Structure formats: C-alpha cells, structure tokens
Amino acid sequence: MILRTLSRMSVTTRDLSRLARHESTLKSCFDESGGEGLILKSSSTDIFQNLALEDWIHDRVDLQSRSVLFLWRNAPAVVIGRHQNPWQECNLELLRRTGIPVARRRSGGGTVYHDLGNINMTFFTSKKKYDRMRNLGVVTGALKALSPNLDVCATERFDIILNGCYKISGTAARLGRKTAYHHCTLLCSADRSILSSVLKSSCTGIKSNATPSVPSPVTNLSDHDPSLNPSSLMDAIASCYNKEFDLDCPVLTVDPGSEVMMPGIHKMTSDLKNWDWVYGKTPKFSVCTSFMVDNTNVGLEIEIKNGVVESCIMDVHHDWLPADFVKEFCSSLIGIRFCPNEFAVAVAAFIRTTSSSPQHTQNTLRLYENIVSVM
Numbered sequence: 001m002i003l004r005t006l007s008r009m010s011v012t013t014r015d016l017s018r019l020a021r022h023e024s025t026l027k028s029c030f031d032e033s034g035g036e037g038l039i040l041k042s043s044s045t046d047i048f049q050n051l052a053l054e055d056w057i058h059d060r061v062d063l064q065s066r067s068v069l070f071l072w073r074n075a076p077a078v079v080i081g082r083h084q085n086p087w088q089e090c091n092l093e094l095l096r097r098t099g100i101p102v103a104r105r106r107s108g109g110g111t112v113y114h115d116l117g118n119i120n121m122t123f124f125t126s127k128k129k130y131d132r133m134r135n136l137g138v139v140t141g142a143l144k145a146l147s148p149n150l151d152v153c154a155t156e157r158f159d160i161i162l163n164g165c166y167k168i169s170g171t172a173a174r175l176g177r178k179t180a181y182h183h184c185t186l187l188c189s190a191d192r193s194i195l196s197s198v199l200k201s202s203c204t205g206i207k208s209n210a211t212p213s214v215p216s217p218v219t220n221l222s223d224h225d226p227s228l229n230p231s232s233l234m235d236a237i238a239s240c241y242n243k244e245f246d247l248d249c250p251v252l253t254v255d256p257g258s259e260v261m262m263p264g265i266h267k268m269t270s271d272l273k274n275w276d277w278v279y280g281k282t283p284k285f286s287v288c289t290s291f292m293v294d295n296t297n298v299g300l301e302i303e304i305k306n307g308v309v310e311s312c313i314m315d316v317h318h319d320w321l322p323a324d325f326v327k328e329f330c331s332s333l334i335g336i337r338f339c340p341n342e343f344a345v346a347v348a349a350f351i352r353t354t355s356s357s358p359q360h361t362q363n364t365l366r367l368y369e370n371i372v373s374v375m
C-alpha cells in the first residue's frame with residue numbers, strides 16, 4: 001500500500017527502496033495521501049528543520065505530477081533572504097543575547113521575524129503551475145471565510161495588507177528549472193515589539209550590494225479579530241487550498257527531525273545551520289565607520305568577503321597608538337570570520353604575542369570593545 005502511494009508521488013527509486021524498509025514509520029505521513037496534491041504540517045518549530053524539509057520536498061518529491069502545501073510555524077527566529085547581509089538586516093547583538101537564531105533561506109527577498117504567532121505556508125508546484133496570486137487568493141479566501149469583515153488584499157509585490165496599509169504577509173520564491181515554490185508568512189499574534197527591535201541593524205556604516213529589505217508597518221490579525229488563532233487559520237488555509245485546487249487532501253503531520261522518514265534531511269538541516277551558509281554567503285561588503293575613544297577619533301574600514309575579513313585599515317592618532325603597532329593589529333585580523341568569537345581569539349593572540357606597553361595593551365582592548373559592537 002505504502003509503495004503504491006509513494007510510486008504515485010514519484011519519489012526516486014533509490015528513495016523508494018530505502019523508504020520501504022521503514023514502512024510502519026512512514027505510514028503516518030504518506031498513507032492517506034491523494035493523487036495530485038498533498039498537505040503537510042510540520043510537527044517541529046525549529047527553523048532549520050523546517051527550512052530543511054522545504055529543501056527535501058523541493059529536491060526529492062516529483063512536483064511535476066503533484067502540488068504540495070506545507071504549513072509550518074517556528075519558535076522565535078529571524079529569516080533572511082538568500083542574497084542578504086545579516087549584519088545589515090538585524091540586530092545581531094540582541095539576537096545573540098536573547099538566543100534567537102538567524103537563518104538564511106534559499107529563496108530571495110527580505111528579512112522577516114517568526115514566532116509561534118506567525119504562520120508560514122509553502123506552495124510547491126511545477127514551474128508551469130507556479131502562480132503566487134492564486135496562492136495568496138487561498139490565504140485571503142481563508143481569512144474572509146473565518147472573518148468576513150476583514151479588509152485584506154494582496155498587493156502588486158505579493159504582500160497581503162490589512163486595512164489598505166498594514167502588512168500581514170510577506171512573500172518570497174525559489175524557481176528551479178522545472179519546479180518552483182512560493183512561500184509566505186501570515187502574522188496572527190506575533191510579538192511586534194521583538195519583531196521591530198530585532199529587525200534593526202546594530203552595525204553602522206555598511207556598504208553593500210546585498211538585497212535590502214523593504215520595511216512596512218505590520219499588524220497582527222488577532223488585534224483586528226480576537227477569534228483568529230494560528231491553528232484555526234491553518235485549518236482554514238488547508239480547506240481553501242483543497243477547494244481552490246479541487247483536491248480532497250487531509251492534513252498530514254510530518255516530523256522533519258526524522259531521518260528515517262526523510263533520508264538525507266539531517267545533512268540538509270546541518271547545512272542550513274552552518275556559519276558558512278548563514279553568514280559566509282553574504283555578498284562582499286565593507287564597514288566604514290568611526291568612533292571616539294579617550295577623546296581620540298578612530299576611523300575604521302574593514303572589507304568582508306565570504307564573511308571573512310579581507311582587509312582592515314584603522315586611522316588612529318599616533319600618540320594614542322603608534323602607526324606600526326596599529327598596522328600589525330590590522331594585519332592580525334585578516335582571515336578571521338567577522339564575528340565576536342573569532343575576533344576575541346585573534347585580539348587575545350595579538351596581545352599575547354606582541355610586545356607592547358601596558359598602555360598600548362589597554363588601548364588595544366578599547367579598540368576591541370568598539371569594533372566588536374559592529375559584529
């Protein structure tokens with residue numbers, strides 16, 4: 001039975017034989033799946049696991065013969081677009097302090113904040129069937145079905161706005177050669193104060209060609225209709241999806257932590273967590289800034305490529321730190337990741353290995369404190 005269901009999904013033969021060995025575990029996910037469509041809901045609230053499940057569906061499921069709607073929510077997280085700069089888009093210092101992760105998704109577009117009050121939907125189709133407005137129609141249809149008086153509409157840039165001006169949903173997409181997915185958010189009851197504080201850069205003076213986000217005033221649906229909650233919204237979206245695409249799919253719960261059910265997903269999850277993906281994929285940029293230390297102005301220009309310091313120039317009065325010493329300090333930073341941990345290690349090694357007066361050591365530490373605040 002499971003083999004027949006999976007054949008209809010056209011998962012690769014290799015997967016099929018591997019999956020067949022775990023029939024009983026797979027049943028819960030695929031047993032009742034219909035022919036042309038599938039609605040999945042994640043049991044995980046881990047941003048990396050959920051993005052990995054998107055990758056897994058995109059890579060392993062034949063989307064020529066069926067469409068998939070994937071519904072998911074995350075614990076607090078910031079999600080940047082494929083071509084963005086996290087130093088430019090968010091308050092990394094605040095995120096580290098609060099333990100909120102930054103994730104880079106595979107689709108383009110801007111940065112958004114997720115928590116359990118925010119729903120995510122991913123619409124997978126063949127490239128031919130890719131239609132963002134139709135998908136957003138499913139979302140606005142679900143909202144109108146639950147709360148007929150809400151004034152919601154999709155915009156030209158594929159946001160959904162409430163009362164003509166408040167954004168409740170943002171869209172991004174990934175288009176492959178033959179398949180595509182469109183994913184979007186829906187703000188039901190997210191923490192707006194955290195949303196706005198984490199989406200403010202803590203790094204001044206960034207010069208970059210990375211895709212900038214387009215900030216908008218946002219609102220939560222539950223502030224306009226307190227009867228709305230994430231769970232009833234997901235049910236309504238699933239039912240409108242079935243109606244719009246003439247399907248009759250149940251909502252199947254999937255655990256993206258299960259390697260048995262989705263072979264290869266652990267590697268996909270760890271790739272998404274990797275520093276080299278989250279930070280290292282940032283397009284080349286520079287930080288050009290200045291700060292005051294002990295009434296001395298310090299000019300700083302750092303170039304960062306693949307998340308790593310490529311060049312560093314510091315302009316400091318020679319009475320405060322001798323020019324040769326500053327040059328040596330700058331050289332010691334080349335090749336380190338632009339992040340507090342590696343910077344601290346590099347500065348400690350520099351101090352340990354360079355002969356300097358107590359005053360120069362003190363001043364180096366003052367430089368450290370100021371530079372680390374832009375990382």
Ligand SMILES: Nc1ncnc2c1ncn2[C@@H]1O[C@H](COP(=O)(O)OC(=O)CCCC[C@@H]2CCSS2)[C@@H](O)[C@H]1O
Nearest residue numbers: 110111112113169170171172183184185213214215216
């Ligand atoms: N959760 C959420 N929903 C809607 N709008 C948001 C959200 N968080 C922040 N914002 C607002 O959108 C802008 C950025 O708008 P911008 O248009 O630049 O970017 C987007 O909308 C990207 C949407 C990505 C959707 C994916 C779906 C699954 S994984 S993430 C930000 O500055 C805030 O003003």
